[in-house]
Amino acid sequence: MKIIECAEAEFDQKVATLVTKRIMKWKLTHKDDFYLGLTGGKTAQGAYALLSASKTIDWGEVMCLLTDERFVPSDSDDSNLKMLLDVLVDPAGIPDYNVVGFDTESLSFEESAEEMSLELQDLLEEKGYLFDLLLLGVGPDGHIASIFPGSEALTTKELATTSETDEFAVKKRLTFSLKAVSKAKEVILLLKGEEKQDMFEKLQGQGGLPVQLLIANVEKVTVVFGS
Secondary structure (H helix, E strand, C coil): CEEEEECHHHHHHHHHHHHHHHHHHHHCCCCCCEEEEECCCCCCHHHHHHHHCCCCCCHHHEEEEECEEECCCCCCCCCHHHHHHHHHHHHHCCCHHHEECCCCCCCCHHHHHHHHHHHHHHHHHHHCCCECEEEEECCCCCCECCECCCCHHHCCCCCEEEEECCCCCCCEEEEECHHHHCCECCEEEEEECHHHHHHHHHCCCCCCCHHHHHHHHCCCEEEEEEC
8 A cells, every 4th residue: 555645735736646647657558448436525626626627638538437426416516426527527528428427316216326236247347347546535434435334335245335324414325335446456545634634544554444445455555645
C-alpha cells in the first residue's frame, strides 16, 4: 500500500493528477476503453471538477462507473449521479453511454440492485475484472461506497446490492458489493480533513472494517490523505 500525505488545499489537485497519469499511462499500451470506478459523496468533487477541465484525457475512451447511489430521484440534490453529471460528466462532455449508474427512476429498490449486478457480471465475464482504476472515499466508520460495517454488501455473492443506514438522512442505498470493488486492478482511497486522522491510522492495520477488507483483497492500493 502506497501512502501520499498532502495539505488539504493540495488534495484535489493531487488526486486529479494521479487519475490523469494512470489513464494516460494505460492508453499508451491499450486501445480499448479505460474503466474508471467513481465514488459518490463530497470528498472527490474538487478532483472531479479539475478532471472535467482536462485537455489530455479523451473521455470518449473512459467508462465511468458510479459505485453507489442514494435511492432518490435522479434530479435530487442527494443523488450521487446528479453530482457526477453536474461536476464531471456534463462539463467534460462525457457521452451518456459512457456513464454507468443505478436506475432510481424506473425500477424498484431491489430491482435496481439486481439490474446493476447483472450488468457488472456481464462486464466481469468479458474483462476478468471490473475497474482499471477505482476511486473510493472512506467514511469515519470505515465504510466505502455504501458498504457499511456489518452490512450484507460485505458478504453477498452478488456484485451489487441494496444497503441501509441510520447514519445519514437518506437511509436507502444502492451499492457495488465488496466482491465487486475488490475486482479492481488499482484502488485510490480518499481521505480529507483532520477528522479522518483516526481512520487514516486504522486503515494501515488489519481488521474487519469495510476499507480494511478491501485493502486485503486488492494488490495495488494508494491512499491519499489531505489534512
